[in-house]
Amino acid sequence: MIMTKRLTKIYNRGEENEVAAVKGVSINIEDGDLAIVTGPSGSGKTTLLSLLGLLTRPTAGKVFYDDEEVSSYSDAWQTKLRKKEVGFVFQQFNLLPQFSAWENVSLPLLCRDVDKDERRKLAIGVMEELGLRKRVDFKVAQLSAGEQQRVAIARALITDPRIILADEPTASVDGETARSVLKLFKVLKEAGKTIIVSTHDPAIMREGTALAELKEGALVNYSRR
Amino acid sequence: MGFRKHINLLGYAISSIFTYRIRTVAIVSSLTVAIMVLGSVVFVSDGLEREAELSATFAPDITVQYLQAGRQILIPMSCARTIAAQSVGVKAVPRVWGYVYHQNRIYTLMGIDPEGMLIPEEIRFAILSGRFLQQNDKEAAVIGYFFAQKFGVKVDDILTLYDQSMKPHNFSIVGIFSTEVRLYTADLIIIPIQDAREFFEISQDYATDLCVYVDDAGQTRYVAQRIIEEIPNARVLTREILKEALVTAYGARSGFISIIWYIILIAVVLVAWNHASALSAETKREVGILKALGFSTSDILEVRLMEALVLGLLSASLGVFLGLIYDVYLGAPIIRDFMLGWAMVYPEFPLPVYTGFSTIVTLYAIAVFPLLVGCVFPAWNSAITEPDAAMRGV
Numbered sequence: 001m002i003m004t005k006r007l008t009k010i011y012n013r014g015e016e017n018e019v020a021a022v023k024g025v026s027i028n029i030e031d032g033d034l035a036i037v038t039g040p041s042g043s044g045k046t047t048l049l050s051l052l053g054l055l056t057r058p059t060a061g062k063v064f065y066d067d068e069e070v071s072s073y074s075d076a077w078q079t080k081l082r083k084k085e086v087g088f089v090f091q092q093f094n095l096l097p098q099f100s101a102w103e104n105v106s107l108p109l110l111c112r113d114v115d116k117d118e119r120r121k122l123a124i125g126v127m128e129e130l131g132l133r134k135r136v137d138f139k140v141a142q143l144s145a146g147e148q149q150r151v152a153i154a155r156a157l158i159t160d161p162r163i164i165l166a167d168e169p170t171a172s173v174d175g176e177t178a179r180s181v182l183k184l185f186k187v188l189k190e191a192g193k194t195i196i197v198s199t200h201d202p203a204i205m206r207e208g209t210a211l212a213e214l215k216e217g218a219l220v221n222y223s224r225r
Numbered sequence: 226m227g228f229r230k231h232i233n234l235l236g237y238a239i240s241s242i243f244t245y246r247i248r249t250v251a252i253v254s255s256l257t258v259a260i261m262v263l264g265s266v267v268f269v270s271d272g273l274e275r276e277a278e279l280s281a282t283f284a285p286d287i288t289v290q291y292l293q294a295g296r297q298i299l300i301p302m303s304c305a306r307t308i309a310a311q312s313v314g315v316k317a318v319p320r321v322w323g324y325v326y327h328q329n330r331i332y333t334l335m336g337i338d339p340e341g342m343l344i345p346e347e348i349r350f351a352i353l354s355g356r357f358l359q360q361n362d363k364e365a366a367v368i369g370y371f372f373a374q375k376f377g378v379k380v381d382d383i384l385t386l387y388d389q390s391m392k393p394h395n396f397s398i399v400g401i402f403s404t405e406v407r408l409y410t411a412d413l414i415i416i417p418i419q420d421a422r423e424f425f426e427i428s429q430d431y432a433t434d435l436c437v438y439v440d441d442a443g444q445t446r447y448v449a450q451r452i453i454e455e456i457p458n459a460r461v462l463t464r465e466i467l468k469e470a471l472v473t474a475y476g477a478r479s480g481f482i483s484i485i486w487y488i489i490l491i492a493v494v495l496v497a498w499n500h501a502s503a504l505s506a507e508t509k510r511e512v513g514i515l516k517a518l519g520f521s522t523s524d525i526l527e528v529r530l531m532e533a534l535v536l537g538l539l540s541a542s543l544g545v546f547l548g549l550i551y552d553v554y555l556g557a558p559i560i561r562d563f564m565l566g567w568a569m570v571y572p573e574f575p576l577p578v579y580t581g582f583s584t585i586v587t588l589y590a591i592a593v594f595p596l597l598v599g600c601v602f603p604a605w606n607s608a609i610t611e612p613d614a615a616m617r618g619v
Contacts, residue, residue, distance in 0.1 A: 047613075055517055056613035075609065076521060083519030094514045094616065098244040108518040110237055113227035159519070 002029040002052060002163065002194065007061035009047050009217075021047035023217040024061065029196060029210055031162075034189045036205050037198040039214035045198035046091065046167050048214065052196060053086050053165045054078040083111070087156030089166035093148045095140045095155075101147075102127065102136045105154040112159075126154040130184070146177030153184065164188060166197045170204065182207060234524060238531035245508070253540045255496040256592050260544020263487075264588050265551045266560055271584055272577030277471035283351070284467050285342070285436035286445050289317070289452055290460040297460070299431040304456050311451055314440035318342050319432030321421040325386050325414070328376070332412050334386065336421020343438045351410075355380035355400035362417050366396035369410030373401045384414070388424050396420070494595050512607045513615025522608040529604035530597060537593030545580075545588055552578045 009022040022044045029035045037045045050056045051063060054070060063071040070081060087108075095104045105127060106119040114122070124136055130150045135143060143151065149169065156164055166185075170178035182204050185195050189209075197204055205211065213221040242249050289308065291300035305317035320342075322335035339358040353370055366384055378384060384396045402410040422429070437452070439445045449461045462470075512525055520528075551557055557576055607615060 050613040053517070055616075056611045079516065079519065079521045082517070083521075088517050090514075090517075090616075094510075094517075096511060096514065098240060107515070110233040111230060111515075111518075111520045111524045112233075113229045115229045115232070116236070119233075155518070 001031055001064075001066055002196070003027070003064040003067075004052070005062045005064070007048070007051055007063065008059050009044075009051055009056065010059040013059065020217050022051060022058075022214075025212070025214070025217075025219045026061075027210075027212050027219065027222055029194060031194050032189060032192050033194055033196075033209045034185060034207055035194070035196045035210040035212065036208035037196065037212045037214065038200060038205060039220075042216075043214040044217040045214055047217075048212075049165050049167050049196065049198055053088060053163075054082055055088075083108070083159070085162045087159060087161035087164045089149075089152050089156045089164065089169050091167040091169075091171060093152040093172075095148055095151060097140045099140070100136070101132065101138050101140065101143060101151050104140060104151055105158055107155060108159050122158055123154070126158050127151070130154050131180070146173040149173045149177060149181065153181065157188075162194060164193055164195045166195065166199075168198055168200075170199065170201045178203070231527070234527050235531050235535075238528045239535060241528070241532055242535060245505075248505075249536065251496065252536050252596070253543070256494070256537070256540030256596070257543040257547065259494050260541050260588050260592050261547040261551065263591065264545050264548030264584075265557060267584050267588070268548060268552050268578045268580055269557060269560060269576060271581055272579035274472055275579045276577045277468060279351070280471060281464055281468035284464045285318075286439045286442070286464055287437035287449050287452065288462040288467065289435040289437055289456070290462070291434075291456075292458050292460050297434075299427065299433060300435055300459075302430050302432060304459070305432070305435050307455055308435065308437055308448075308452055311448060311455075312444075314444070315448055316341070316343075316438045318436045318438070319418065320434050320436055321418050321425060321427050322433045323421075323425045325388075325424075327386055330412075332372070332414055334414050334416060334421060334424060336416050336418035336424075338418045342436060351403050353401045353403035355398070357400055358415060358417060362399065364394070364396050364420055365399045365417060367400040367402065367415040368398055369402045369413050371411045372414070373398075386414070386424070388426075394420070394424050494591075509607055509610070509615050512610070513612045513617075516608075516612035516615060522605075525608035526601075526604050529600050529608075533596040533600040534593060537596045538589065541589040541592035544592065545585060549578070549580065552576065 003026075005026050007022055007025045008020070011017075011019045011021055025044075025048060027035075037048055039045055047056070051058055051071070054063070054073075058071055061071075062069050065081070065085070070078065073081065096107070099107070102120055102123040105123040109119045109122065124133070127133060127136055127150075130153060132147065132150055132154065135147055135151075138147075140148060140151070149172065153166075153169070156166070169181050173181070178201060182201075185197065185204070186207060189195055189207075197208075199205060208225070210224045211222070212219060289300065289304065290297050291304065292298065300319075302319060305319060308317040309315055318338055318341040320335065320337055322333060324331050325334045326332075337358065339362065340360040344357060352367075355367070358365060358367055368378070368384070373379065378398055380398055380401060382398050384398055385393050386396065387393055396414075396416055402413075416424075421427070427433070437448065439448050445463055449463050452459055452461050515525060561576055
């Protein structure tokens with residue numbers, strides 16, 4: 001279970017360009033939820049996902065994983081937690097262009113005691129499930145946007161995380177890829193994964209088991225189905 | 226944590242080196258130049274110092290010369306008897322030497338008494354072919370490697386030298402010194418003392434200088450002091466003083482050129498430092514992505530340090546290699562004249578090059594440490610940045 005209490009994030013605090021990206025958000029996401037974070041552009045969706053994934057520290061408020069307050073953990077503990085529990089799918093994919101598709105997928109395994117052959121084997125396994133078998137050795141630049149998105153998803157799944165955070169996963173892909181992404185999320189949800197997705201995509205929103213709507217950083221609506 | 230993780234991180238570090246090519250080329254080229262220029266000087270100065278030390282090994286315990294009006298003149302053999310009378314453990318052996326023109330170059334022709342002189346054991350290591358002079362040798366000569374190379378002579382060949390009245394003297398070459406002492410022996414021709422007396426027309430009552438041997442090494446300073454007291458006109462040089470003089474002579478030259486070289490070194494190391502310590506927005510973003518994917522601060526730091534280590538080792542290896550090429554194959558243009566002098570009438574001295582273990586380690590340290598130090602702070606700074614901030618390039 002992931003829970004936030006009055007979560008607030010202010011960038012450039014005390015400066016002229018101070019921005020309150022998230023303001024006092026309290027939500028409760030159960031294990032196995034497909035939680036949707038929605039709202040207009042600039043409403044704080046990405047920042048909320050970063051806070052939930054421990055990529056940044058809140059200015060105020062708390063994040064709980066299974067009733068354990070994790071937002072005040074040390075950097076080292078948060079890293080361990082991220083490494084073990086969380087997989088990210090970034091809006092801009094954040095793939096490293098110098099590496100091939102499989103190397104990008106296996107990046108999270110580099111800081112683990114897994115040798116190259118094993119990493120490649122695991123990466124190909126995940127990529128096959130996402131229909132990327134023929135793109136294993138392609139460089140990132142040789143892939144279409146949809147393929148890049150699937151590589152980014154494969155990278156998030158390779159460590160078999162309990163929580164998957166996806167920031168606008170269908171914003172940069174075509175309709176067919178968007179449908180396959182949704183299908184994948186449904187499979188993952190059925191497998192017991194907790195998925196938190198920021199999106200405007202009505203198809204994904206329809207499948208959500210929890211919906212958090214943000215406006216100017218504040219939670220304007222939170223509902224569960 | 227197992228070693229595979231570290232292998233993975235090393236692989237990542239190496240891939241980063243190839244990814245950021247401009248930065249890599251800037252660092253490696255500047256550091257390579259730095260190590261090359263420094264190495265080329267150090268290899269030669271080490272070689273000179275080593276030759277000086279080897280030369281001192283073959284020197285007698287004390288060398289006694291005779292002065293008049295501050296200039297060296299022939300020393301009467303009565304001085305040898307005076308010195309030997311000090312103690313039964315003190316022996317004074319005459320040496321007759323001077324200069325000879327041969328093929329428009331000046332060489333030192335040295336006459337020694339192989340029986341009377343204490344020839345150190347090391348001499349057999351210093352002989353490349355043939356042998357050293359022996360007691361009954363007559364009209365025999367031992368020459369330097371460079372001399373033999375220059376004139377294409379070998380053991381058993383005849384060497385003809387002309388005295389000051391242009392009378393020819395023939396010497397049979399019995400030995401050639403090794404390359405180990407090639408600088409010291411470059412202008413040296415050793416012959417039996419009687420041949421030298423005839424060549425230079427110096428009577429039995431005189432010698433050019435005296436080689437004094439002291440059985441008890443601990444008494445050398447005392448004996449030297451006694452010689453000064455008993456022969457007021459004597460210039461007394463102990464082996465240590467001779468060695469210091471040789472090392473200082475070459476050291477001063479290498480010190481002079483080293484200053485110029487150090488300025489270049491500092492300049493290029495600064496360039497390398499600048500490139501190593503600057504983190505581009507792309508690098509920062511990459512760090513953010515890696516942290517988001519589970520890389521810890523120490524993982525990031527390890528990657529960056531490995532990167533610096535690989536770049537430093539690569540630069541040092543290239544620099545040492547090019548430094549040796551510059552010294553050995555190109556003959557060290559520019560620094561050669563500074564370190565050996567510009568004399569025209571003397572033989573062309575070979576350039577002694579020595580690559581000692583400590584020198585190599587020092588050169589590698591000079592290449593690696595500035596990079597490691599230069600990258601630690603920015604690497605640490607980026608590694609502790611929140612992944613979110615790093616990905617946004619803050």
